[in-house]
Amino acid sequence: MTVTDQQIGKRVRERRERRDFSQAQVAAAMNVKGFHTWTKVIVSRVELGTRALKLREAQALCGDAILGCTLDELVAG
Numbered sequence: 001m002t003v004t005d006q007q008i009g010k011r012v013r014e015r016r017e018r019r020d021f022s023q024a025q026v027a028a029a030m031n032v033k034g035f036h037t038w039t040k041v042i043v044s045r046v047e048l049g050t051r052a053l054k055l056r057e058a059q060a061l062c063g064d065a066i067l068g069c070t071l072d073e074l075v076a077g
Contacts, residue, residue, distance in 0.1 A: 006049030013047040015067040033060045
């Protein structure tokens with residue numbers, strides 16, 4: 001089964017909302033982790049599935065400080 005960017009984006013949004021984070025807060029946390037180009041616009045595009053996540057970005061997002069899930073949970077659901 002192929003996982004689409006839209007499916008991953010939906011999971012990012014669900015987990016972000018579950019943790020009560022804004023898109024700006026996620027972008028700021030990604031900046032702290034070294035992803036200095038991240039803005040709330042990037043987070044929005046990832047959530048909409050119009051911007052694919054790079055592996056390193058997905059790994060950083062999954063950490064306890066941001067989404068608090070494993071990479072497998074983000075990709076496989």
